[in-house]
Structures are given as structure tokens and as C-alpha cells.
Amino acid sequence: MKSYINSLADYHDAPVAWEYMLTCPQEHIDSQMRHLTRPYKRTETPDRVERGDVVVLALESEKEKFNRPSVYVTVGGGIFDRELEEQLLGRGIGECFEGGVEGAAVKVTVQKASRTVFPEPDDEMAAAYAREHEEFSACTTVESYRQQVEKNYQEEKRREAFFGVMSSLAEYVLTHSDWEFDEEELHSIEDWMWGEMERGLTEIGKSLEQMTAEELRGYFGAETVEGIRKEIRNQAEWQIATALWLAHENGLDASKLSLEELEGAGREFLEQYVQEHLKFR
Amino acid sequence: MATIYATDENYKELVSEGVVLVDFFGKTCGPCKMLARVLEELEDEFPFLNIVKVDVDECPKTSEEFQIEGIPDLYYYKDGQVLFHEPGAVDGAYIRERLAKILY
Secondary structure, three states: OOOEEEEOOOHHHOOOOOEEOOOOOHHHHHHHHHHHHHHHOEEEOOOEOOOOOEEEEEEEEOOHHHOEEEEEEEOOOOOOOHHHHHHHOOOEOOOEEEEEEOOEEEEEEEEEEEEEEOOOOOHHHHHHHHHHOHHHOOOOOHHHHHHHHHHHHHHHHHHHHHHHHHHHHHHHHHHHOEEEOOHHHHHHHHHHHHHHHHHHHHHOOOOHHHOOHHHHHHHHOOOOHHHHHHHHHHHHHHHHHHHHHHHHHOOOOHHHOOHHHHOOOOOHHHHHHHHHHOEEO | OOOEEOOOOOHHHHOOOOEEEEEEEOOOOHHHHHHHHHHHHHHHHOOOOEEEEEEOOOOHHHHHHOOOOOOOEEEEEEOOEEEEEEEOOOOHHHHHHHHHHHHO
16 A cells, blocks of 8 residues: 555553443333333323323414414423423413413413323233244243343443444544555545445436435435535545554554455454453443 | 324325324334334324334335335425435434424
């Protein structure tokens, strides 16, 4: 490779968190328990509005968003307006009040309210869920299901921590080092990436010219062709820098090898380092 | 409205009115199962939301019409018009942001 390292940061110096908690939060267990009880959930009409209830409101205000004859809102759901949702707590059905949002007055009438109620999970529910879901097939009691939920959570957290630290160390090295990129090598990777992107678009009957900014962002994370070019440039630099770093750590002379030949240079040194230093509580 | 499973025949009718979240999925696809859980939780919290699930193997015509290349694939409709399209398994917070814009 013609690209080379001017100065290389040491991954040992990267400021990363090494200690992680594995305690499964009660909130996570509760949300997972709902998978057992969901088929048995029922709807009730509450006396007073509580967080999580769904209300139908009539709103009158100078502000367009708060001037509607009928709107469904989940109280505490946070997707309508948190300020107004808070003012609904404790209200009764049919109650009318003067609320305020963003400094403007809003006349609010609570037309309807409903509450979804989940029953307490029992072993029958767990057994039914086990029959339908292979990954929980051995969990035929609530207790065994809960244990599996905790185990899955801990495995996921271990995996997240491992890959998170690996990624942070690599990012530290790549962003704190100084690289000399060869333009020809960059162009070669950029051309290949651009070609692959165009081929992919052709396969699904699309072209860059016809795509909206929204579509471009969805597919490429950039809303303009110029933005995509910049993104591809960054990726090409990242690819070369990674290859040079891994070559160095594996004792290979990158100047005598091509990018393709360097693809075999592994991250075992980094995996071992991370595994030795990660701590879980 | 609870979650409804579409067919090639009733798809257009199901998305023709109101705000509808359409999930193109496959039975054996891992990321689809993750998204399914996210959608179940959203349905618990926002039961007035319309969720339509399209099994790509059971609905080949609709999947072809939408040129579904990868799953899961999420479409946001309002009164029959696609407002957003999100390929891949997105998280609940992201879907909420989208819904806030569409619903209100």
C-alpha cells in the first residue's frame, strides 16, 4: 500500500469504561412479562385519568395543534404534548378545564378514557407462550421464564459491552492517529463503493436522480449526492486507516502488501485485550 | 384497532384511511421478530394506532409492488399516502418520533 501511518495512537490509552452492571432492571422484566400476558389484556374505563391511559379530548385554542374537536392521546406517551399530558392526570371523564401549553390557553374536555389492564402472569400463560416461541420452549413456568429473561438480558449486556469497547478502542486509534492517504488508493475504493451502490439501486429499480432527499437519507444517511460522495470518502479513509492499523498491530509491513492482502489481518490482539479487562458486576 | 394481517387482496383497503403503520416481515427473519416486539409494545401504549403486518411470503403481489428487497421494512401511511419509509429494524423511540409528526 502507498498510504501510510504518520503517527499511531495507542489503544491502551483510550478512555473507555471497563466495568458494567449486569443486574436486570425490574422495568425490563415487567415489559418482558407482558409478552406472557398480552393475549389476556383487557380494556377498562377508569374513574380518574392515570399515566398510560388513552383519552379522547376536545381541544379549543388559538394554537392549531390544540384546536381539535376530537383527538386520541396516550397520557404520558409523550408524542402529543408532554405539558398537556401532565395536566390530564387525575381528571375525570366529561371534565372540562382550562389548561395551558407553551404559554397559550387551551380549553380541554375529556370526552372518553380507557385503560389497558394486563393480568398477573401465571404458569399457564408461560406454558402457552413456550409452545408458541421456540426460544422460550423450556420456560413453562413464570419463574423459569423470568430466569431466561434475566439470562438473555445479561448475555445481551455482555455482548454490547464487548463490541462497544472494541468499537471505542478502534475509533480512538482511527481518530487520534495521523494518516497519509494515497489519492489513487482512495479513488480505487471510492469507485468500487460507488459502483456497488449504483448496482444495488439498479437491482431495485431506483436511481440516485429519481430519489427524494428522504429516500436518500433512509438508504445512505445523506440527503444529497454530494453528501453521499463525502460519506463514501469517509468510509474509504476509514477502511485504509483500519487496514494500516491492523497491519501494524499484527507485525505486517503494509508497504509491501495490497489492501486485499491485508484483509486477513485480524483483531485477535484487541479481542484478547478487551476480554482480559472487561469487568461485570 | 388491533394489529391486522394483510392479504394481497385487502392491502389497499387497510391503508386507505387514517394513520397506518405497515410492517413487511418474514416468519423466520430475526430482525423482524425484534421489530415485532417493538410494535407490540407500541400497540399496548397507543391502541388507537393502526398496525398492518404483511408477510412477504403470503403477500407476493404487494411485496413485489413495493419492491421489498430486505425485511423488515416499515411504511408510514396517512389517508392512503406513504409519508415515510424505513427499511430495517428501527427502535421504538425512532418510530415514536415519526408517529408524533404524522398523528398530530
